[in-house]
Amino acid sequence: MSTNNQIAVLGVGLHPWGKWGKVFTEYGVKACQAALADAGVPWRDVGFVSGAATMRCGYPGYVAGATFAQALGWQGAEVNTSYAACASGSQALAAARAKILSGQCDLALVVGADTTPKGFLKPAPGDRPDDPDWVRFRLGITNPSYFALYARRRMALFGDTVEDFAKVKVKNARHGFHNPNARYRKQFTAEDVANSALVADPLRLMDICATSDGAAAIVVSSMEYAKKIGCKNPVRISAISTVTPTFASGLVEMPDIATDSAAVVAAQSFRSAIPLKAYEEAGVAPKDVSLAEVYDLSTALELDWYEDLQLCPPGEAAQLVRRGDTSIGGRVPVNPSGGLACFGEAVPAQALAQVCELVLQLRGQASGRQVDNPRVGITANQGLFGHGSSVIVTR
Structure with missing residues (x-):
């Protein structure tokens, strides 16, 4: 390294x-x-x-x-x-x-x-046709809408189910229950998720993070x-990746609003590229990762990140959560903090909060939610307008 x-x-x-x-x-x-x-x-x-x-x-x-x-x-x-x-x-x-x-x-x-x-995040008032955030909301593509498109993609390509998505929420709630900084400290069941309000089919209210x-x-x-x-x-910061996409985006960020498979696959490729630079810079491989903090805007998007971080091959993320591999005590715990599921979005703070959690974990100071002997942690995050980020923390 x-x-x-x-x-x-x-x-x-x-x-x-x-x-x-x-x-x-x-x-x-x-x-x-x-x-x-x-x-x-x-x-x-x-x-x-x-x-x-x-x-x-x-x-x-x-x-x-x-x-x-x-x-x-x-x-x-x-x-x-x-x-x-x-x-x-x-x-x-x-x-x-x-x-x-x-x-x-x-x-x-x-x-x-x-x-x-x-409520959910929305752009400031006024007409701004050069602002992709404003454009997608004007077209009716709110955050939950495109979260749902990604969820539908997983269901169509890999056979993931709403029950798989609920397992992510249950896992993160179990982790966040022990985090004194989390907003939501309650252990939920799959039935609680299934009984919450439908927001953007197939995602329910408890599949989607709040704003905080x-x-x-x-x-x-x-x-x-x-x-x-x-x-x-x-504990050391060993790599920071802040890559942008390599596909043409034009005026509107098409992966945020498109339903055609080419655009969605391009977005997936962008997310996969985010950690690659970090792995290369830190001199570590996915197999070296002890734990990860990922950007779980929705339960289904967390599953995408497992594959983007190469914690498993494409299409196998649901199997990880079914087996408990991404729970504390599993092969590679993901979101031991509880993730955005338990925190919600405080936009300029959340990528730093991910790093804070990794530092506490690598120090052995994550009381109640401590991962066993972690050595390498990675974060994953994606912001509007082509902002990707991944940080690798080591000891």
């Missing part, structure tokens, strides 16, 4: 997910303070603040890096703000890593926080800085 591109994770912190009705900055500051305390480093020593943007929270959300630097107390740090929709947190982490590896700073703070409206308020923060440093402060064997 290459060590030339590794940085150390000194601290992680989260603000619990929920619907708190407060300013996003409050959540982010709490997460930053927790991460700094976990790292054992003072705020004044941070040389770079990398914020993940939130478009819903006005100008402070657009300049999140500076917003949090100000809220924590101006002390001269350089700032950055990254926007990549649901992959914003990974982009912000990548910016911090680049700053550290270039030798321009030793210690960085990465943070994402959000306050979301009630929440925050996550990570303190990272050079390996030399970690050693200097006495952190001899820290």
Whole structure:
């Protein structure tokens, strides 16, 4: 495994997910303070603040890096703000890593926080025909609609069933029940899923993640800085992939709205490409993965990620969840945090929250949901407008 591109994770912190009705900055500051305390480093020593943007929270959300630097107390740090929709947190982490590896700073703070409206996500008011988010909603393709298209694809190609999808929800609820930062801490049954309201056939309400308020923060440093402060064997960020698709997308992101098989397969190929770069950069293979945190916008999409991460061949994801392979105690636990099923979407924070969970797991600090002796963890995330991300964490 290459060590030339590794940085150390000194601290992680989260603000619990929920619907708190407060300013996003409050959540982010709490997460930053927790991460700094976990790292054992003072705020004044941070040389770079990398914020993940939130478009819903006005100008402070657009300049999140500076917003949090100000809220924590101006002390001269350089700032950055990254926007990549649901992959914003990974982009912000990548910016911090680049700053550290270039030798321009030793210690960085990465943070994402959000306050979301009630209901499913939707674009801001106004006509924006050059905005693919606005276009797909104008055509009636809400998030649950295209989640359902992917679910139907699995059913048609691989014979997956609604019962298989429900097993994913039951698994994640069992994991998240033990996570103090999760919004939904209740163990559900397959019958609970089947009895929830039908939203977009074949997906029911409990197959689809909610929207939430929440925050996550990570303190990272050079390996030399970690050693200097006495952190001899820290968990490490060993790879970050932020690839974009290789197929032509045009004005509208066709995989988000198309029903033709070519476009859907192209989207699947894009998701498969996201972790490949990370595996190559970290010098690990899918067989080395101890656990994964994936972007489970819906139960069916989690199954797609098993295959995209090459945890199994195409078409065999449902078999993994049926056998319990992706449960804690199984071959490769997926979403031991509980995933978005238990957290909901706090868009700029969720890719960072995935990394926080992997760090806690690799440290052996995930009380109640601890995976046995993990060594390599991977995240997977996909944001609107061609933003893919995958982070590999090792010890």
